[in-house]
Amino acid sequence: MTDYLFLYGTLRKRYDLKLKDKVKKGWKYVGQAKIGAALYDIGKYPGAVKDRSGKEVIGDVFQVHDPANVFRVLDAYEGNEFVRKKGKVRMRKGGELNAWIYWYEPDPAGKAPIRHKDYLNYLKNKSIH
Incomplete structure (x- = not known):
């Protein structure tokens, strides 16, 4: 069975984060997607909370080829809040x-x-203001 991973914050394809070097051989970018969720600014990163009111969050989907390594690294990075x-x-x-x-x-x-569905666009607009 194939594992897929949806990422909406600092692990997105266009976000420059050194940690992704540790998993780059274990996953492959598949494309953009969205989920039913509300997005919050937690500080240095966003947090998505399930939402059935019609709110959406845009993110990137990766096909995971090496789930043991990828999830070990990312679970540690995400910590207890996620x-x-x-x-x-x-x-x-x-x-x-x-x-x-x-x-x-x-x-x-x-x-x-x-309020933006896309965290990366939110960061761009935040730095302008």
Whole structure:
């Protein structure tokens, strides 16, 4: 069975993070997708919380070839605030996949909601203002 991983924050394809060098041989970029979630600014990274009200979060999907290494590295990076669970992602090019998603676990009350669906666009606009 193939493992897929949906990433919406600092692990995205266009975000420069040295940690990704440790897993680059263990995954392959598949394309953009979205999930039903609300996005929050946690500080140096975002947190997605499941949301059924129609809010969406855009991210990148990777096919994971070496799940033991990739998830060991990423689970440690995500820490205790996030839990990795499988969920449905809607691919931009059409269709759905069942992918691993890192959900933000603490109550996001008091955290700034990110109204942009895309964390990378949010960062660009944030640096302009």
